[in-house]
Amino acid sequence: MKEHKGANSFISERQTVVTIGTFDGVHAGHRKIIERLVNSANANNLDSVVLTFFPHPRMVLQKESGIQLINTIEERKNLLRETGIDHLVIHPFTHQFSRLTALEFVRDILVNKLKAKKIIIGYDHRFGRNRTADINDLKQFGKDFGFEVEEISQQDVEQVAVSSTKIRNALLDGRVERANMYLQHPFTLKGTIVRGRGIGKDLGFPTANLEVAEDYKLIPKNGVYVVSTIIDGKAVNGMMNIGTNPTVGGKEKTIESYFFDLDKDLYGKQLEIELLVRIRDEKKFTSVNDLKVAMKQDQAFSKQYLKDNHA
Numbered sequence: 001m002k003e004h005k006g007a008n009s010f011i012s013e014r015q016t017v018v019t020i021g022t023f024d025g026v027h028a029g030h031r032k033i034i035e036r037l038v039n040s041a042n043a044n045n046l047d048s049v050v051l052t053f054f055p056h057p058r059m060v061l062q063k064e065s066g067i068q069l070i071n072t073i074e075e076r077k078n079l080l081r082e083t084g085i086d087h088l089v090i091h092p093f094t095h096q097f098s099r100l101t102a103l104e105f106v107r108d109i110l111v112n113k114l115k116a117k118k119i120i121i122g123y124d125h126r127f128g129r130n131r132t133a134d135i136n137d138l139k140q141f142g143k144d145f146g147f148e149v150e151e152i153s154q155q156d157v158e159q160v161a162v163s164s165t166k167i168r169n170a171l172l173d174g175r176v177e178r179a180n181m182y183l184q185h186p187f188t189l190k191g192t193i194v195r196g197r198g199i200g201k202d203l204g205f206p207t208a209n210l211e212v213a214e215d216y217k218l219i220p221k222n223g224v225y226v227v228s229t230i231i232d233g234k235a236v237n238g239m240m241n242i243g244t245n246p247t248v249g250g251k252e253k254t255i256e257s258y259f260f261d262l263d264k265d266l267y268g269k270q271l272e273i274e275l276l277v278r279i280r281d282e283k284k285f286t287s288v289n290d291l292k293v294a295m296k297q298d299q300a301f302s303k304q305y306l307k308d309n310h311a
């Protein structure tokens, strides 16, 4: 997969078949559409192109919406790489870009830059300034400019939309097993290990604090989770707490993990941590000792869960 930082720097030998979308989560439904794209490209001797926008249009046009995405752009890129597409075009979505008319978008971007011979698109897709154009306009443009339009049916579009929403809702509810089932891969949190308040070691459970740089990344519901990651090339399991540490008078929301059978300085490391299942709510215990007891129970639960489900 070749990555292009915008349609302007796109180069390909052959003409292309293009699909347009956010593909947040790159879940089962997205994979079906992308499979159609790749098969169509192969059958017609075309290159397959996914055109996506970043920042997400709502991050630019409705800043206050506080949009939360399942994937950061980096994660989305890595997941799309596995699907076998030839090109990923990440076009910068700016106010200026949003002012392009439908004609300008089709002619200048899809036809002239991306060399589209075919476009696979949802029946309800709208585009161009103020989203004025629809799929019938696109079909008419196709006649004018010589490309074909393949429509994704209402049923298929709804399935995709529903599952993105379902995944977000499941994560916000802490139902990560359910989310992972829809995703067909584990939901992850990726970031840098930073210093906390240094209380963990005293508790007997040193916890690596994960700082996620992207403010638009969806963070699942507060609580305790069984997790898995790779540290220095080795698979490591552990348990994570997302919350404010009320027992020790914390205020800020932190994401911290204790990893089993590991004793290593992790400060500054980049980790991508898979969330597997939620164990319980975060609680305000009456003593640090009660917290310790709970964490020992969490550890026992996690190990049993990993044994049963993650051998």
Ligand SMILES: Cc1cc2nc3c(=O)[nH]c(=O)nc-3n(C[C@H](O)[C@H](O)[C@H](O)COP(=O)(O)O)c2cc1C
Residues within 6 Å of the ligand: 196, 197, 198, 199, 200, 201, 203, 205, 206, 207, 208, 209, 224, 225, 239, 240, 241, 244, 245, 246, 247, 248, 256, 257, 258, 281, 282, 283, 284, 285, 291, 294, 295, 298
């Ligand atoms: C598995 C796990 C479960 C936790 N559960 C709770 C909890 O229920 N309530 C709470 O106040 N803190 C909880 N914590 C957070 C601890 O209070 C935290 O690890 C400790 O304050 C260390 O913070 P530090 O790394 O910033 O020093 C939990 C941490 C882990 C790793």
Ligand SMILES: Nc1ncnc2c1ncn2[C@@H]1O[C@H](COP(=O)(O)OP(=O)(O)O)[C@@H](O)[C@H]1O
Residues within 6 Å of the ligand: 193, 194, 195, 196, 197, 198, 199, 200, 201, 202, 205, 206, 207, 208, 209, 257, 258, 259, 260, 261, 262, 263, 264, 265, 266, 267
């Ligand atoms: N098994 C482990 N799991 C998590 N962190 C560990 C482990 N062993 C050592 N560490 C180190 O200990 C640090 C956490 O210790 P802690 O006392 O909780 O301090 P802090 O408040 O800075 O997170 C981690 O960031 C990591 O560098």
